[in-house]
Amino acid sequence: MTQTISLVEVGPRDGLQNEKQTIDVATKVALIERLADAGMKSVEGGAFVSPKWVPQMAASDEVMQKIKRAPGVSYPVLTPNRQGYEGARAAKADTVAVFGAASESFSQKNINCSIEESFERFKPIIEAAKADGVRVRGYVSCVLGCPYEGAISPSQVLPVARTLYDLGCYEISLGDTIGAGTPKETKALIKLLAQELPISALAGHFHDTYGQALSNIWAAIDEGVTTFDCSVSGLGGCPYAKGASGNVASEDVVYSLERSGLKTGVNLDKLIETSLWISEQLGRKPGSKVTLARSA
């Protein structure tokens, strides 16, 4: 039986949010539509956060209103609080995401509250979402290391992931925010989490800061994980190491999986075209080795 891997394309949100340039609504809409057309079944559409803090995500409501939605494709948006959730609902979001952390320091510096307090903030979002029939995805950042605290053990990740799951998140995206984790660390993390959470509820979100992302994806696949976040052209640098890579490039993931006989449902040629196009819009070189090799 051919194994199927679900990809969550995070370029239009997690990617663009961490790029220097802010791009216009029409370009964002085109990017999201192109990614869905390439076969991505989940494409992050934006973030309902204050444009004061995250100017790159301003006008996410306009973006969500304007995209032509493809059947069978979901367009999750980030909602840090109840106000963000209401905005997301008004913009007809079918899936929202909350963003927690496995590191106390990162939680404080990034979302300005403790891990425990973040759960209290997520509860009303998740409850409202349940009532509205909206799915909630839970992000846990710093699962393999923290820019402030350094090492993070799997036993620190487990209670955060479990709480988000118990609160009602259908999927927990495990983020190696600083991209420092390696395959054996990834396996150890998944092994522990799988003792208390269904493996189908876990997703891997790996950054390529240290060149480890694809190896970590394969390590997680070995442990049974079948959902991964990725970003076209590797959009999104690493804010914790300037000039370094951020999200793993979707093209490199699709190439590796498809050529290994796993099914992603994504058309690599269309994805590469989209990568070249958005890289040109941003005036940057594609952050995918596959795209660079294919277009050389």
Place this chain on the structure above:
Amino acid sequence: MTQTISLVEVGPRDGLQNEKQTIDVATKVALIERLADAGMKSVEGGAFVSPKWVPQMAASDEVMQKIKRAPGVSYPVLTPNRQGYEGARAAKADTVAVFGAASESFSQKNINCSIEESFERFKPIIEAAKADGVRVRGYVSCVLGCPYEGAISPSQVLPVARTLYDLGCYEISLGDTIGAGTPKETKALIKLLAQELPISALAGHFHDTYGQALSNIWAAIDEGVTTFDCSVSGLGGCPYAKGASGNVASEDVVYSLERSGLKTGVNLDKLIETSLWISEQLGRKPGSKVTLARSA
């Protein structure tokens, strides 16, 4: 028991051979000595080939004469023919390497003879080396694809690897010359070869053209391979896709293995220093994500 991985640093030969600039003897000598000082137990020293064909490798004899040799470190050099072998011996090489291919077209275009004829060319080298107590390493290129023929099956690789081993090569370095292979393909290749060759005689030589190299190394480790070629700063672009990556960067390999608890004997800090230094000499950006992240 801690697993030990042997690394073969190919930057000064395979790397520099595929860089645009030719660097001087003193810089090559310093590079080789720095890599040995960082803990590499095998550092390719040069190639005894015609400087007409490979100007980057001119003066390999002078380089080999000038390096201060560290105890327990070997300095293999490439010897395409008997004449090259004599030059290597005069320069006190302790290990030489012959370079074959799993692809008939690549063999013809690269070394100007058929695969079968290449064995005849290697025989006198290997016989002379046996008499001299010199070890011979065998390279097989195009093991996961050929720039001219496309797909190469493991069953095409097997007879070439086996013949080189039977002729007397102590180790067969399996080269993914175009860097197109993926983890499942790597596993399938190793599984087949291991049926007829001792796994300890197999080494992996992966290029990162499509971003797959480190994942392929981990796939090969899963199959029992314990020796890998790598190149400081990812020296050596891919001659078959301009602007694309070539050899996997040594720093990214050492980081991944050591942080996963495997032992390489290499000091990562010294390796990164060497990477930054040689990249500066060549006027290029380091080709290692670890080095970029650490120096950002």
